[in-house]
Amino acid sequence: MSGPIVLALRILLTLSLISLLGWMYYSIWQNVRQQGEILASRKVPGINIEIRQKDSLPIARLFTQPEIVIGREPNSDILLTEETASARHARLNYHHSQWWLEDLDSKNGTILNSNKLTTPTVIISNDEIICGKTTLTIRLQSDSSVTTTQRI
Amino acid sequence: MTDRLQSRLLKLAGGFLALYAIILTLSPAVRMRTWQVSYRWEHWIGLLVWAVCFAIANYQTSRLLPDRDPFLLPITAVLSGWGLLLIWRLVPSLGMRQTIWLLLATAVLTIGLRLPANLRHLRNYKYLLLFSGLLLTALTLFFGANPLGYGPQLWLGYRSVFLQPSEPLKLLLVIYLAAYLSDRIHLRRRLLLLTFPTILVIGLSLLLLLVQRDLGTASIFIGLYTMILYMGTARRRFLLICFGTLLLAGILGYFTIDIVRLRVDTWLNPWADPSGTSYQIVQSLLAIANGGLLGRGPGLGSPGLVPVAHSDFIFAALAEEHGLMGTAALLMLYGLLINRGFRAALNAQDRYRRILAAGLTTYLGIQTLLIVGGNLRLLPLTGVTLPFVSYGGSSLITGTIAILLLLLIGSQPDDEPAPLPKPSPYLITSALLLSGLLLSLLANSYWGIIRSADLLTRTDNPRRSIADRYVPRGQILDRDNRPINMTDGQVGEYKRSYLIPELGSVIGYTHPIFGQAGLEASLDNYLRGLQGNPVSLVLWNQLLYGQPPEGLDVRLSIDLELQAAADQALKEHTGALVLIDASTGDILVISSHPTFDPNLLDQTGNTLIDDPDARLLNRVTLGSYPIGRTLKSLFGSDIESMKTFGLFEAPRLRMGSVTARAAADNPTISPLQAALAAAVYSAEGIRPPARITTAIKTSQSGWVILPALGDPKRVLSPSGAADTAESLMIPEEPFWQVSETLTEADSAYTWYLAGTLPNWQATPLTIVLLLEEDNEPLAVEVGSKILKEALQP
Numbered sequence: 001m002s003g004p005i006v007l008a009l010r011i012l013l014t015l016s017l018i019s020l021l022g023w024m025y026y027s028i029w030q031n032v033r034q035q036g037e038i039l040a041s042r043k044v045p046g047i048n049i050e051i052r053q054k055d056s057l058p059i060a061r062l063f064t065q066p067e068i069v070i071g072r073e074p075n076s077d078i079l080l081t082e083e084t085a086s087a088r089h090a091r092l093n094y095h096h097s098q099w100w101l102e103d104l105d106s107k108n109g110t111i112l113n114s115n116k117l118t119t120p121t122v123i124i125s126n127d128e129i130i131c132g133k134t135t136l137t138i139r140l141q142s143d144s145s146v147t148t149t150q151r152i
Numbered sequence: 153m154t155d156r157l158q159s160r161l162l163k164l165a166g167g168f169l170a171l172y173a174i175i176l177t178l179s180p181a182v183r184m185r186t187w188q189v190s191y192r193w194e195h196w197i198g199l200l201v202w203a204v205c206f207a208i209a210n211y212q213t214s215r216l217l218p219d220r221d222p223f224l225l226p227i228t229a230v231l232s233g234w235g236l237l238l239i240w241r242l243v244p245s246l247g248m249r250q251t252i253w254l255l256l257a258t259a260v261l262t263i264g265l266r267l268p269a270n271l272r273h274l275r276n277y278k279y280l281l282l283f284s285g286l287l288l289t290a291l292t293l294f295f296g297a298n299p300l301g302y303g304p305q306l307w308l309g310y311r312s313v314f315l316q317p318s319e320p321l322k323l324l325l326v327i328y329l330a331a332y333l334s335d336r337i338h339l340r341r342r343l344l345l346l347t348f349p350t351i352l353v354i355g356l357s358l359l360l361l362l363v364q365r366d367l368g369t370a371s372i373f374i375g376l377y378t379m380i381l382y383m384g385t386a387r388r389r390f391l392l393i394c395f396g397t398l399l400l401a402g403i404l405g406y407f408t409i410d411i412v413r414l415r416v417d418t419w420l421n422p423w424a425d426p427s428g429t430s431y432q433i434v435q436s437l438l439a440i441a442n443g444g445l446l447g448r449g450p451g452l453g454s455p456g457l458v459p460v461a462h463s464d465f466i467f468a469a470l471a472e473e474h475g476l477m478g479t480a481a482l483l484m485l486y487g488l489l490i491n492r493g494f495r496a497a498l499n500a501q502d503r504y505r506r507i508l509a510a511g512l513t514t515y516l517g518i519q520t521l522l523i524v525g526g527n528l529r530l531l532p533l534t535g536v537t538l539p540f541v542s543y544g545g546s547s548l549i550t551g552t553i554a555i556l557l558l559l560l561i562g563s564q565p566d567d568e569p570a571p572l573p574k575p576s577p578y579l580i581t582s583a584l585l586l587s588g589l590l591l592s593l594l595a596n597s598y599w600g601i602i603r604s605a606d607l608l609t610r611t612d613n614p615r616r617s618i619a620d621r622y623v624p625r626g627q628i629l630d631r632d633n634r635p636i637n638m639t640d641g642q643v644g645e646y647k648r649s650y651l652i653p654e655l656g657s658v659i660g661y662t663h664p665i666f667g668q669a670g671l672e673a674s675l676d677n678y679l680r681g682l683q684g685n686p687v688s689l690v691l692w693n694q695l696l697y698g699q700p701p702e703g704l705d706v707r708l709s710i711d712l713e714l715q716a717a718a719d720q721a722l723k724e725h726t727g728a729l730v731l732i733d734a735s736t737g738d739i740l741v742i743s744s745h746p747t748f749d750p751n752l753l754d755q756t757g758n759t760l761i762d763d764p765d766a767r768l769l770n771r772v773t774l775g776s777y778p779i780g781r782t783l784k785s786l787f788g789s790d791i792e793s794m795k796t797f798g799l800f801e802a803p804r805l806r807m808g809s810v811t812a813r814a815a816a817d818n819p820t821i822s823p824l825q826a827a828l829a830a831a832v833y834s835a836e837g838i839r840p841p842a843r844i845t846t847a848i849k850t851s852q853s854g855w856v857i858l859p860a861l862g863d864p865k866r867v868l869s870p871s872g873a874a875d876t877a878e879s880l881m882i883p884e885e886p887f888w889q890v891s892e893t894l895t896e897a898d899s900a901y902t903w904y905l906a907g908t909l910p911n912w913q914a915t916p917l918t919i920v921l922l923l924e925e926d927n928e929p930l931a932v933e934v935g936s937k938i939l940k941e942a943l944q945p
Contacts, residue, residue, distance in 0.1 A: 023160065
């Protein structure tokens with residue numbers, strides 16, 4: 001009789017080992033899920049950009065996505081029409097709780113507040129960006145609802 | 153969140169270990185198959201100490217390191233607890249020592265939690281630390297000892313406390329390399345200039361280890377050095393250079409250091425010498441094979457058969473008692489540990505702590521792979537410990553310190569990790585370690601599942617003779633169910649006794665050292681209960697006890713009274729006598745002399761093998777003797793007709809037998825062949841098949857007849873056979889007989905053949921007697937006497 005009882009205990013032993021490992025791996029997955037939820041709930045503070053293209057009236061647009069591409073390419077977020085701008089000219093990026101401007105190897109360069117841009121640079125309200133013959137003026141919205149990135 | 157998770161994981165680990173302890177307590181009952189046994193309790197003290205130690209460690213980590221990695225402590229806890237209970241199970245005398253070591257290790261862990269998180273002391277005193285480590289190791293050159301009393305002297309001992317300095321040396325090497333590289337790497341000097349001091353240090357250490365023949369640690373050193381430098385400098389050529397060096401060192405070592413050659417040879421071909429040089433690895437594989445999928449259960453396997461199972465071969469012990477499920481879980485725990493270690497490295501806030509964390513993880517990973525791979529024959533064997541699990545205080549404390557440092561490095565407030573321009577060395581290193589674990593798992597499946605069956609039936613598997621002590625083996629009975637060989641005693645002490653020792657060379661023996669012979673070998677599957685029992689019963693017993701069910705009794709055709717008469721007559725002579733039922737081929741008497749007493753095998757076994765009288769030889773079936781003109785003419789003179797008499801085929805019998813040597817005009821034959829051929833003259837021209845095993849006793853349907861393996865064959869017409877038999881008959885006796893003597897240069901053989909006449913009304917019989925001497929009168933006298941006795945109603 002001892003054999004079957006101990007067999008049941010042995011199966012229980014294996015199951016307890018599996019449940020220990022299962023719990024570990026489940027916790028890791030849960031960790032990833034939480035991380036995903038944090039990222040999903042993270043709000044990008046809106047950015048207002050006043051666009052003044054040559055030969056047209058200035059327009060103001062509000063963006064809420066974390067990445068804004070500026071260029072002549074049809075799927076650009078800010079579509080430039082004049083010839084001096086490159087197809088993918090510059091990019092605005094939100095990370096580390098800030099908006100960064102980055103030149104995408106444009107032919108004629110990107111100018112931030114009358115300085116030519118060489119490395120990605122943090123921008124603030126009232127900064128002026130010039131791509132070709134287009135001038136963009138930044139108006140940042142205040143960002144109280146922002147959470148920072150957590151390590152996974 | 154972190155605290156709750158860590159506590160919950162520790163509780164789960166505690167539940168697992170408690171179940172282990174309960175099963176270990178109950179295990180003697182399963183072994184002896186009764187509840188009236190003395191149970192094992194001593195390991196509960198180990199579990200208690202474990203629980204207290206890790207409860208304190210859990211509390212202290214929650215208090216002092218709120219942002220730590222919640223997995224590191226539970227992994228350490230379950231590995232060290234599992235190892236502790238395994239050691240209590242394997243070598244109870246070492247259990248208390250390991251318990252004390254665990255107490256010390258967790259004390260070091262708990263106290264060390266207060267160290268400053270930037271670990272700058274370790275960084276500043278790197279040379280001091282490393283050289284004190286080297287000094288301690290160097291001391292073993294002069295004051296070295298080995299706790300076992302033999303083997304490499306790698307320990308420093310005082311009374312009965314031993315320290316193995318090469319264990320902390322690994323840790324100190326990692327600290328040194330991390331500190332050195334993080335200080336110097338930004339100088340962007342030439343690679344050689346950069347690495348020169350480290351090469352000096354590592355060379356010195358290796359030299360020391362080589363002199364001490366601590367080759368396992370030396371291999372870990374080379375591997376660690378390579379990976380840390382690769383991660384520190386991100387230059388791939390390091391891997392190539394070091395791989396080349398390792399290969400070169402291996403080849404050089406193979407030709408200059410005996411132990412390296414031995415290890416490599418037994419790795420490449422362990423089956424060449426399974427009882428000698430590769431005994432360890434073969435026993436390790438047998439233990440793993442015995443584990444199968446679910447394992448035998450704590451306390452229910454025989455891992456003690458593998459030498460030093462509590463240290464070098466603890467993985468094999470674990471595989472035997474927990475099976476593939478257990479080892480898979482173990483390897484996954486190590487995999488998770490490696491994963492968490494590298495996570496701590498990548499999240500570290502400066503390069504020093506990053507290299508340190510990665511180095512510590514690599515150290516634990518390499519050491520695990522080296523010994524697990526060695527146990528599984530993936531790698532040559534090296535005597536290193538399985539981190540946290542193997543017996544050994546130095547190793548346990550070193551491993552715990554590594555975990556402590558990882559906990560400190562990994563428990564940073566949410567700061568940005570230091571930038572890492574080239575992350576690929578870290579990814580490649582962790583991928584290498586993890587795929588090594590995966591490969592181990594595959595190798596474990598191969599030995600434990602795929603090759604399990606054919607490994608376990610190997611005759612050098614000691615588990616078979618252990619099972620013989622716990623499961624009664626079937627009896628061997630004569631034709632009237634009188635016992636010949638039987639098993640008696642109690643569970644755990646069953647012993648085979650041989651009631652008719654004169655039948656030793658025929659029925660054979662089953663012995664834990666000398667294996668099996670004769671019918672005991674050829675009928676083993678029945679006697680052991682593997683054949684003749686329902687498959688479900690065999691599988692159920694295997695699952696419950698890892699042993700076969702009760703054996704089946706086997707009935708032979710032997711008549712013990714006639715057998716005793718024959719043995720009495722041949723006692724003082726060298727020869728063979730066989731009496732068969734001419735119509736069925738059943739062997740009534742089978743006597744081979746001189747023989748041996750299987751009951752005395754313990755004392756005589758070693759000398760029997762080289763015995764000049766060939767006592768082990770069953771002369772009736774395996775002896776091969778020349779025949780002269782008389783016998784030749786009896787069997788038709790020419791080769792063709794001798795073939796029809798069956799002299800050139802081995803009688804098919806459930807035991808070993810030989811065929812005649814086909815030297816064209818001078819065949820040599822066995823007495824059994826002669827008897828079967830001569831039976832033609834007593835059985836109306838038909839040669840019977842031979843049979844000695846007549847029935848087996850199954851649990852469901854009682855005695856089941858085993859048919860003869862061959863078919864009867866007509867050789868002569870009934871009248872032809874009768875004519876010859878009558879021409880050979882002797883006055884006033886109901887049988888025919890022939891005899892002849894052959895003398896060769898230094899030996900002589902006397903044959904006597906006789907058999908009943910075709911008109912004999914009762915069972916027809918044929919007898920063959922062979923004496924290895926020139927003594928025809930004796931042969932005739934003995935042969936006819938036994939035949940006449942057999943003819944008595």
